[in-house]
Amino acid sequence: MSNQWLITIGINQYQHFQPLNYAQADAQGLWNLVVSRGSFLPERSLLSSDTSPFIEGQSTYPSGENLKQWLDHLCQQAIKQDDLVWFFFSGYGVKWEGQDYLMPIDGNPADVSATGIAIREIYEKLKASKAGTILVLLDMNHQQEHQEGPTVVGNPTVELAREMEIPTVLSSQPGQFSYEVGELQHGLFTAALLEGLRSGAGLTLASLKRYLSERVPELSQNHSRPLQEPVIVVHPPGKSHQVILPEQPAFVGSSNGEWSPVTAQLVGSGATATAAVATTSAGENPFQAALRNQQEATATPAASTNNGQPRPVDATGNDDDEDNGSFVQKFLLWGGGLVLLLLLLLTTFGRNVLFPAGEQAERSGGDSTVGTVTPTQNLTALDRAKVSLRNNQSSSYVAAIKQASQIQPGDAQYREAQAAIERWSRNILDVAQGRANSGNYRGAIAAASVVPQDPQPVFADAERLIRQWTPLAKKQQANQVVLSTAKGLIRPNSASSYFQAIKMAQKIPPGDPGHVQAQTLIVQWSQNILNLARQRASEGNFALAIQAANLVPANTPAYKPARQAIGQWQKQVN
Known part of the structure; x- marks a missing residue:
């Protein structure tokens, strides 16, 4: 039986x-999401x-030496034949002498070749691990002054990914920049990636491509x-249709570190669920079939860029994941799609076609309908709740929960709404836990404080975590005062002040909270003394x-x- 391995790196x-600002949160957010779900x-x-x-x-400190040692250990000893591996990096990338480097x-x-990690070296290690499936996700930031030559960071990685046949997703086109957004508490790319994985759009490379190709530009415009x-x-x-996200029962991470399976919930009802069961393939359970059919039904082709040109899949403009099926297969696929589209238009917009006056449409931001246009009047109460889920902030989940809580017992969507409320409440806790894991205990407490009282088990977990984090937040605040005082002692050109x-x-x-930050500053200040x-x-x-030089403390690199x-x-003195 194959195993799944996750390598996530985020550096602030x-x-x-x-x-x-948010590279560490990017890595932590991905780790929290896929681990809490049991993937x-x-x-x-x-x-x-x-x-x-x-x-x-x-x-696990992301120094160059540590990262190389971990990669060597995992690729040479841990990862076995046919295993699945995800490699995620959020931080700086630099191009030097024709190669792309990830910067620890x-x-x-000033010394990229000696202190950076060549992406070719990473790919070669992953390839040598004999993993059956590899996915590389790179949310690379770069500064213009660190670019070299007529091409910028990204082009060598694209060529390398094609050469070594390793599926790779880069956060931006070569020549573009990757941006962070305070409202999202993430980089634009990672925010879209997390949204897509939550909505089920990351099951295959093709579905992930469709989602990211539309959502990342949309987020850049929205912000x-x-x-x-x-x-x-x-x-x-x-x-393209290789499964990259393991299809197994979800797992919810309890606050005490134990893991327990939970029952998967079918999304939707009525005709959608019936169709999912009817098209179940051999070896699939109904939930897998529903997820697959939902993705196929909601998938849209990659959007165009603002200048009307097709959005490229790689630097050469070639779309590598187009199916090479027969003409009959393509005809049936597109023909079926057109029939479904006509039925959808008649069902959703029929009233607008017959009585257009007064009908208004709004852009939907639901879990799996991002970028579609739906009349507000036709949205169910639960659909309106999903529209509130525009990002991974606790306030977004609170708004969705408030909307879904209006659905009363006896309503056809009541049970589904209650399941969604519990799921979104857990998501708020995920956000809070992610902040705590990154050392932001005050932010963690703020997020956990908005978890609703129902369902009671989630609320009880939130209350317990708040009690756990409160003394840490106080220590963190006190230690920040210590560090601020330390920084205030420094005077330019004064070794004794450092x-x-x-x-x-x-x-x-x-x-203590702040110890790692203190150690980082100690290393930096020791180097300043030297x-x-x-x-x-x-x-x-x-x-x-x-x-x-005698002031440089022991146990520091300097x-x-x-x-x-x-x-x-x-x-010289003697």
Whole structure:
């Protein structure tokens, strides 16, 4: 039996790049979603971020050395024949000497080849793992000053993905930028990815492509950002319908870390459910069939770009996931689609065709109907609730729950609405847990506080987590005061001020909120002391250089080179 492996990397506080706001939340959000649903087990899911914990004594801090060691371990020892692997990265990407690199937290744009991780190296490791299915998802940010040559980051990755036949999704076209949005608390691409996976659009590469190709540009327009369009590379074309999200019962992660199966809920009723059962394939259960038929029924071709040109699937403009079926198959497919479309138009818009006056339409933002146009009058109460789900914010789920709560017992949609309310309440807890995992305990408490009292088990979990996070939030606030005080001690060109700041930051003990941030600052400030010492040595002030270098604390990366430099400078003094 094959296994599923998840590798998620998200980096905010780069040492040599401008910090990102939501890369860590991107990685944490994906990890939370697919693990909580049981698609990937936690023991086979690696999360590497600024604040990710140790795993069996091994650091998951996203330094170049750590990331390479984890990749080597997973690809050489853990991943076996026919396993499924997802590799997700949110952070900076740089092109250098014709290759694309992912930049770890200590990656230096002044020395890309030595401090970056070549995407070719990652692909070769994944390929050597003998995994049966590989999906690479890259939410790559880049700064214009770090681009090299006539082409920018992305083109080499597209070519490499085709060459090595590894399905790859890039957050933006080469030449475009990937954007973060405060309202979404994510990058645009990852926000769309999470929406798509929640709605069932990530079962196959083809369905994921259709969703992202429409939703990412739509989000960039909705949030007043320049056009951003993803790149989806699938080669050979036959891989388009490869299942990339395991079809197994969902799992809900309880707050105590245990995992329990839950019954899958069919979406919709009546004719939709009947059709799903009628078209069940051999080996499928009704839920799988319903999901498959719902995706096929709601799937739309990739949207066009603003200039009217087709949205490219790869850098060459070739759509690699087009079916190569016979003419008869295509005729039946499109013919059936036209019949369904006519029936839908007659059912949904019939009143508008006969009596157009006074009828208004609005853009729907439901779970699986993003981008469709539906008359408000024809929406059910539950449909109106789904329209509220425009992003992964707790306020969005609260609005949907409030709308669905208006459906009374006896209504045909009451049971479905109650199931949706419980699911959305759990989603609020997922958001809260994600904030807590990233160290934002005040934000976690704020999210958990809006969980409704019904259903009672979810509310009880929220109350318990709030009690758990409250003392941590207080510690976090106190430790932030310590770090702010430490930062205030620093004076330009004063090694002793950095030393005093380090002593202040060392007061935050391991395990406390803010400890990882403190350690990051200590590493940074230690390097600043060494840089000042080297500057004084370059000016011939070797005694002052030695005095400064002696302030570099032990157990920091700058300590060893500082001791070596002291030995050399002492010879100059003598």
